[in-house]
Amino acid sequence: MNQSAARNRHFDRLVNTEGLKWLGQNTNHYPVHPSVKAAMIACLDKEEFHAYAPPLGLEALRAGIVADLGLDGMEAMVTDGAVSGLYHVCHTFCRPGDRFVTTDPTWAWPMSFARSVGAEVVQLPIYGDEYGFRLDPERLRAAVDERTRMIYIVDPNNPIGSTQTAEEIEAIAEIARSVDAVLVHDCTYRDFAYDHHLAARHYPEKTITTWSFSKWLGLAGLRVGALVAAPDMIETLAAAPPNNLGSSILAQRGALAGLAAKAEWFPAVLESQRANQRLVKEAFDALPGFRxxxxxxxxxxxxxxxxxxxxxxxxxxxxxxxxxxxxxxxxYHTKTFGDRFIKVSVTVPTEWVETFCRLLPEAVEEARGLNEEIALF
Known part of the structure; x- marks a missing residue:
């Protein structure tokens, strides 16, 4: 069996495992606001799915995304999840011989997209106390040159959970401008951050902000995200998108309802996942050797x-x-540092986290003697 088939069967088993507790994919498993489900049911009842959605997304949703980010003057392009948008950005702006600069760890797929069109990928290590688990702008400055076509920053970082400071974001934006690079600011996890700063406010002309409804709203399986950029950048991206017939109308109706209910619904989600973080920390603090x-x-x-x-x-x-x-x-996230850590996702029912914590001491002892090759994806 080839690697791609094995990988697909692995995830097919996960999806079809009844009662699986998903603490690994950063997906949000809290019940959606009733209005979100109602909007999608209404879409199904009216059978809106017979028609294509607008190519850039529903106008109300596009406006809602820009307003939520507070990026007045920018435009949004709705995509089939943020990953489809990232694929499109890399294939539109990267060329053979270009340099694509990012961190290590980062989210792996945009690197694959850049390499597929012949770009050279440069990763700057940020994992470790010596780096403060963030990108030092001066290290970025030393790494870029006239061949740097794209700088890709995941902020908050997946998997680390760190964020760049306001001063660091401003400096990163200035560095991107100095070499005329496209700055891709992946803000998938922005809504969970204690403090977050948008690079587009400092470098509006060439920053592309990527955003997703998979994590904060929990629509991962519906595949709806967005690219937000200056109008001329969106015009370039609109010329030859991977999906020029519009993203799922069902997903967009749900996303639009989610934005309308966000102020009412999301604060409880945020507090619950932070409480879950504390439970996980307490469980590992009770065991020697973990950090x-x-x-x-x-x-x-x-x-x-x-x-x-x-x-x-x-x-x-x-x-x-x-x-x-x-x-x-x-x-899964980094070959360089991957042997150092696990990642646990916490936008899940508290009972799932409590089960994980209860199992942990016994699981640690069982894992201590497990040395055979393990195929994970």
Whole structure:
């Protein structure tokens, strides 16, 4: 069996595992606001799905996204999830021989997209106390040159959960402008942050802000996200998108209702996931050798270092999977640092987190002796 088929079967098993506790994909499993479900049911009842959606998205949704970000003067392009937008950005602006500069760790797929069109990917390490788990703008400045076509920053960082300061974001924007690079500011986890600053406010002409409804609203399986940029950038992206017949009308109706209910619904989600973070920290604090290097996290997830505990990340993931709990091994995010940590997602029912914490001491001991090759994706 080839790698792609094995990977697909792995995730097919996960999706079809009844009662699986999803603590690994940063997905939001809280019940949606009733208005979101009602909007999608109304869309189905009216059978709106017979017609294509507008190519850039419903006008009300486009306006709502821009307003939520507070980026007046920008335009939004609704995409089939943020990942489709990132694919389109890389294929539109990167060319053979260009440099694509990002961090390590980062989200892996945009690097694959850039490499697929012949760009050189440069990763700047940020994992470790020596880096403060953030990108130092001066290290970025030393890494860019006239060949740098794109700078990609995930902020808050996935998987670390750190955020860049206001001063760092302003400096990163200035560095991108100095080499005339496209700055892609991936803000997928912005809504979970304690403090967050948008690069587009400093470099509006060439910053593309990517945003998703998968995480804060919990619409991961519906695939709806957005690119937000200056009108001329959106015009360029609109010329040859991967989907020129519009994203799912069902997903867009749900997303629009979610924006309308956000102020009422999301604060409770935010507080619940932060409470879940505290439960996870307490559980690991009670065990020797584990460390949470970034706490609290500005994402809806936590990194837990396993090195001093003598536990392989893959082993602990495999043991938890036997108990119906999915968590993520660090190697999914980074080859360089992946043997140091696991990642646990916490926008889930508290009972799931309590089950994970209850299983943890026994799972750690079971994982300690597990050394065989483990295939995870």
């Amino acid at each position: 949470l290097p970034v706490f609290p996290s500005s994402g809806n997830f936590l990194v837990i270092e396993t090195v001093e505990a003598g536990i392989r990340p893959e082993a602990l993931c495999a043991v938890m999977a036997r108990h119906g709990v999915m968590i993520r091994q660090g190697s």
